[in-house]
Amino acid sequence: MGRTHALTGATVFAAAAPAVAQIVHLTPLEIGLGVAATAGFAVLPDIDHQNSGVTMTFGPATRMFSALVRWLSGGHRNGTHSFLGVAVVTFAAFGGNAAYSGDVMWLVVGAVLAMLLIALGYVTALTDTGEGRGAPAYKKPWHGPAALATTAGLAAVFTAAAKVYGDVAGKAVLAALLVLALASLIRLWHIRGLLDDIAPLPITWALMHFHVDLRVVPVATMLGALTHIAGDMVTPGGCPLGWPWSQTMRGVDLIEVNGEAENGPVYFGFTAALAAAMLLSFGPWGLTVAVLPLLAPRPKRRDGNRGDRKPRRGRGRARR
Numbered sequence: 001m002g003r004t005h006a007l008t009g010a011t012v013f014a015a016a017a018p019a020v021a022q023i024v025h026l027t028p029l030e031i032g033l034g035v036a037a038t039a040g041f042a043v044l045p046d047i048d049h050q051n052s053g054v055t056m057t058f059g060p061a062t063r064m065f066s067a068l069v070r071w072l073s074g075g076h077r078n079g080t081h082s083f084l085g086v087a088v089v090t091f092a093a094f095g096g097n098a099a100y101s102g103d104v105m106w107l108v109v110g111a112v113l114a115m116l117l118i119a120l121g122y123v124t125a126l127t128d129t130g131e132g133r134g135a136p137a138y139k140k141p142w143h144g145p146a147a148l149a150t151t152a153g154l155a156a157v158f159t160a161a162a163k164v165y166g167d168v169a170g171k172a173v174l175a176a177l178l179v180l181a182l183a184s185l186i187r188l189w190h191i192r193g194l195l196d197d198i199a200p201l202p203i204t205w206a207l208m209h210f211h212v213d214l215r216v217v218p219v220a221t222m223l224g225a226l227t228h229i230a231g232d233m234v235t236p237g238g239c240p241l242g243w244p245w246s247q248t249m250r251g252v253d254l255i256e257v258n259g260e261a262e263n264g265p266v267y268f269g270f271t272a273a274l275a276a277a278m279l280l281s282f283g284p285w286g287l288t289v290a291v292l293p294l295l296a297p298r299p300k301r302r303d304g305n306r307g308d309r310k311p312r313r314g315r316g317r318a319r320r
Ligand SMILES: [Zn+2]
Pocket: 045, 046, 077, 081, 228, 232
């Protein structure tokens, strides 16, 4: 359901833009970048799946990164699909923008948002009655603490690198996030050849080389990740919002992954909503954006992630 995730992410940013523009001035470039980035970040959480588009982008490099994420987060639809997962990626993006813009305020805001998200995850876990669906995220009990320790270690390495190498480490994190988000988005059009794989690199380089204000990117990161989770929550699988404190999958079983409803009324409804929102920001030219989702090929049934189906009780969910 990659293209649906991207479309809903784009729609969320486009719909919020006219209201936000009343408070903070947004240039047309910023609105466009925000829509594209939110779309990309709304696909990115599925980097925890070994067959997702973004996992394949840079061959062994992204496959190894996906394997690391999968191990740290306990498999597909676990850590990256929780409030804690959104907190980690939000803090990374806000911290990266603090280094890029030279304004430490971004780091403070990122830390506050991350703490709020972690608190939300913890409170969600407290409401766990133990009767929900879901399976343990980690195959062996020690995997969880080991993953936590590895994450803390990686964070310490990056903090030390940021201290030693000034803001280069922060900018590298922001650039990596942008490349991954753009790769997630561009791959949805199934362009032949290497163009779709390589395109994110020059785009990210140009944005950062010409010092384009990237303040919409951290916001897009958080919005995109939350939109992805909301989307997965209306499928049979659900999302473990309170991970790692609770393994219970939350959500309502409304639409089948890659089913007729998702690719029919849901997809065309959101395309119309995106076009309407872009009309408000860009005038009649905004309507042309609606062509892009319609050009993204419909995913084949076999593309459906096994982990997106209803988990069976007592059996590992994330074996694929
Ligand atoms: Zn997902």
